[in-house]
Amino acid sequence: MKNTITLALCLLIACSLFGQKTQRSLVREQNSGKKPVPGAQVVFSEANPVISNNDGLFTLSFPRKKAGEWVFLEDVQKSGYELVNKKDIEQVKLSADERLGVDIIVAPAGKLDAARREYYDISDKALLAGFEREKKALRDKLQKAQLNQQEYEEKYESIQKQYDQQQQQLDQLADKFARVNFDDVSPVYKEALELYKAGHIDQAIAKLESINPAKRTEEIIKEEKRIGEAQKELDAQRAALETEKRQQTANLRLLADMYNADFDPEKAEAQYDQLLQLDSTDLEVLDAAGDFYRKNHRYEKGMRVYRMIIAHPEAEEWQVGNAYSNLGNLHTATGNLPAALEDYTQSFSIYKNLHYRNPHQLITKDNLAVAYEKLGETNAALGKFDQALTFYEKFNILEKELYDAFPQNMAFKSGLAISYAKLGATLHTLGNLEQALTFFENCNTLEKELNADNPKNADFKNELAISYQFLGRLYSSLGNLDQALTFFERHNYLLEELYETYPQNVEFKNGLAISYAKLGEVQGALGNLNQALTFFEKANQTIKELYAVYPQNVEFKNGLALSYEKLGDIYSAMGSLGMRKALAFFESFNTLEKELNAGYPQNVEFKKNLAISYSRLGEVQGALGNLEQALTFFEKDIELSKDLYATYPQNVEFKSDLAISYVKLAQVALAKTDKSTAKKHLQEAEKHFSELHQISPQNTAYKKYLDIVRQVLETLK
Numbered sequence: 001m002k003n004t005i006t007l008a009l010c011l012l013i014a015c016s017l018f019g020q021k022t023q024r025s026l027v028r029e030q031n032s033g034k035k036p037v038p039g040a041q042v043v044f045s046e047a048n049p050v051i052s053n054n055d056g057l058f059t060l061s062f063p064r065k066k067a068g069e070w071v072f073l074e075d076v077q078k079s080g081y082e083l084v085n086k087k088d089i090e091q092v093k094l095s096a097d098e099r100l101g102v103d104i105i106v107a108p109a110g111k112l113d114a115a116r117r118e119y120y121d122i123s124d125k126a127l128l129a130g131f132e133r134e135k136k137a138l139r140d141k142l143q144k145a146q147l148n149q150q151e152y153e154e155k156y157e158s159i160q161k162q163y164d165q166q167q168q169q170l171d172q173l174a175d176k177f178a179r180v181n182f183d184d185v186s187p188v189y190k191e192a193l194e195l196y197k198a199g200h201i202d203q204a205i206a207k208l209e210s211i212n213p214a215k216r217t218e219e220i221i222k223e224e225k226r227i228g229e230a231q232k233e234l235d236a237q238r239a240a241l242e243t244e245k246r247q248q249t250a251n252l253r254l255l256a257d258m259y260n261a262d263f264d265p266e267k268a269e270a271q272y273d274q275l276l277q278l279d280s281t282d283l284e285v286l287d288a289a290g291d292f293y294r295k296n297h298r299y300e301k302g303m304r305v306y307r308m309i310i311a312h313p314e315a316e317e318w319q320v321g322n323a324y325s326n327l328g329n330l331h332t333a334t335g336n337l338p339a340a341l342e343d344y345t346q347s348f349s350i351y352k353n354l355h356y357r358n359p360h361q362l363i364t365k366d367n368l369a370v371a372y373e374k375l376g377e378t379n380a381a382l383g384k385f386d387q388a389l390t391f392y393e394k395f396n397i398l399e400k401e402l403y404d405a406f407p408q409n410m411a412f413k414s415g416l417a418i419s420y421a422k423l424g425a426t427l428h429t430l431g432n433l434e435q436a437l438t439f440f441e442n443c444n445t446l447e448k449e450l451n452a453d454n455p456k457n458a459d460f461k462n463e464l465a466i467s468y469q470f471l472g473r474l475y476s477s478l479g480n481l482d483q484a485l486t487f488f489e490r491h492n493y494l495l496e497e498l499y500e501t502y503p504q505n506v507e508f509k510n511g512l513a514i515s516y517a518k519l520g521e522v523q524g525a526l527g528n529l530n531q532a533l534t535f536f537e538k539a540n541q542t543i544k545e546l547y548a549v550y551p552q553n554v555e556f557k558n559g560l561a562l563s564y565e566k567l568g569d570i571y572s573a574m575g576s577l578g579m580r581k582a583l584a585f586f587e588s589f590n591t592l593e594k595e596l597n598a599g600y601p602q603n604v605e606f607k608k609n610l611a612i613s614y615s616r617l618g619e620v621q622g623a624l625g626n627l628e629q630a631l632t633f634f635e636k637d638i639e640l641s642k643d644l645y646a647t648y649p650q651n652v653e654f655k656s657d658l659a660i661s662y663v664k665l666a667q668v669a670l671a672k673t674d675k676s677t678a679k680k681h682l683q684e685a686e687k688h689f690s691e692l693h694q695i696s697p698q699n700t701a702y703k704k705y706l707d708i709v710r711q712v713l714e715t716l717k
Contacts, residue, residue, distance in 0.1 A: 021065040025100035026056040030084045030107040031182045037106055040078035044071050045361045067096040070316055072363040081106040084179050105181050115178035123170050123261045126201045130262045131163045161552040162265050165296055168506065173260060186247055189254055196258060205258050213251040217278050220245050249275060253288060265296055280308065283315060290326060299330050321350035321367065328374060335603035337382055344374040369398035369415065376422055383651020385429050392422040410450060417446035421470055431699025433478055440470045458498060462511065465494035472518060481526050488518045506546060513542035513559060517566055524570055536566045554596060561592035568616055579623055586616040604644065611640035615664060627671055634664045652692060659688035679716045685709050
């Protein structure tokens with residue numbers, strides 16, 4: 001009897017310790033009056049897959065889980081449908097009342113894309129109308145002498161910058177609006193968004209402004225204080241207020257979105273500022289505010305919000321990991337790569353621990369893969385290519401595991417393709433061309449499959465185009481220029497298709513400019529200088545148009561600078577008749593890079609390009625016989641090259657650039673018959689090339705340069 005009681009007691013304890021948490025929810029169709037969707041498969045981490053019944057209901061069982069713990073969505077599948085509210089459902093905290101807390105919303109396949117296009121067109125028109133309105137107001141003030149010319153130009157530059165920033169966010173805004181489920185929002189929210197969808201943006205804003213969320217927010221804050229002073233009497237009111245607070249938070253966020261669409265990012269920013277005043281402890285609000293500040297280049301505010309998430313006492317580990325990753329993105333955007341590396345390392349450590357504790361959780365493994373990718377990118381940007389390669393190899397291993405487990409998941413397939421591209425690019429830089437080719441071919445194969453299965457997906461077509469560019473660059477390095485030309489032509493063909501279909505997409509237009517430049521490079525290498533010049537002129541014209549519309553975009557400004565370098569290179573290759581034109585283009589290249597370096601002194605790419613621009617100017621002046629001017633430019637080049645190498649001594653590219661700078665100085669010294677100085681510079685170059693050859697023996701270029709330098713030194717003995 002005693003043994004029976006003991007056994008029963010043990011079983012009771014076991015059930016208590018290892019019981020399961022049940023959660024119920026349902027699958028509904030978007031904007032259908034809450035129509036249930038039967039037959040949908042729902043897969044959550046640590047729960048068996050379930051199928052929704054005829055009423056759209058499903059029940060999940062989570063062994064070893066309890067209320068308050070997080071669970072993660074892995075997949076929702078229903079033939080002919082696609083998931084709408086992924087962001088709301090991908091991580092859910094288990095409730096105590098067995099309700100999952102959020103329903104799964106799906107839409108018929110293709111409906112989201114149609115809605116995105118509709119919202120994009122509306123937003124684009126509204127944004128342009130707002131921009132034109134602001135420009136007209138400025139012109140009127142100038143004509144009425146309310147502004148002087150300088151004030152007018154400053155304000156015009158400011159609104160142009162704001163317009164450029166908002167134009168680049170339209171895709172994300174259209175996607176956000178397309179995913180709204182009218183069945184679940186408040187009447188005011190629904191009416192405002194319906195007005196917006198009909199193109200009546202002024203009425204939509206007026207509808208939201210009519211309820212004065214800012215004023216009501218102030219009232220809420222005052223009310224909270226009063227409730228805190230009389231807690232016992234006001235418990236019921238506090239519950240009601242919290243409900244309204246959530247509603248006003250949603251209204252403020254919607255109003256911010258609409259101010260964005262109406263080309264008024266300052267008012268949108270004010271809404272997020274007020275949201276943080278309303279509640280800076282709500283992790284969802286902090287995440288939304290951080291996302292807004294980051295995408296709209298409010299770097300300091302974004303960093304402050306992400307640090308608040310990191311320090312939040314209720315933040316889950318994965319939320320802290322995401323915050324560190326976003327901090328890294330902000331530091332990368334501002335050129336502070338050492339700080340970015342620290343943040344990415346913190347994010348990586350968190351996801352490594354989470355994955356170790358739960359190796360079968362897909363979202364954790366996926367985020368760990370991204371963390372490896374970020375570490376690889378930052379180490380590559382710092383010139384630590386061996387370390388970058390190690391991180392990319394681990395990135396690739398995880399992406400393979402994810403894709404093997406879910407071969408129908410397009411995101412995992414795309415991630416695997418990207419990991420192959422990263423490995424190939426790094427090995428290409430290190431001189432291991434055969435292995436790089438294998439990875440580029442693997443990437444290209446996957447991208448072709450993704451594009452074939454999803455021919456209307458512009459992102460997959462763009463990724464396929466980029467994979468052809470990688471192959472073209474690799475075959476150029478192998479000396480197979482005809483094969484390189486074939487791949488660059490495919491790259492260009494796809495970009496022309498994309499740009500023709502999406503003429504407002506600045507990424508595709510920028511990609512088209514790059515494709516022209518690549519065609520120019522290979523034609524130049526083939527000796528077809530006139531064809532090369534034609535492509536470089538197209539590249540220059542395309543990027544010049546982008547920069548004219550988006551003068552604050554540093555990527556486009558740098559792209560324009562590099563297009564001037566290409567034009568200078570081709571005219572230099574034409575001999576003495578082209579040197580004057582080459583000089584003019586190199587001067588334009590140098591002017592833009594000086595401005596970029598002055599504006600972003602922490603950005604190593606801009607400093608490197610500035611050094612190259614001085615080197616190009618020195619080469620042309622030397623060819624024109626102006627040795628003293630050439631020497632001046634080469635000295636500026638080597639000063640920057642020394643600074644870059646001293647700051648990043650592990651960067652093999654900077655070491656190679658420094659060695660080449662010494663060779664340039666030696667050439668001038670030889671032209672001036674100063675053999676002693678030439679010998680001194682060549683000895684420095686020999687030392688660096690010898691060290692580079694030891695570091696990367698597979699890179700044949702280092703060995704080639706080393707042999708040439710040693711041959712010249714032999715003649716100087």
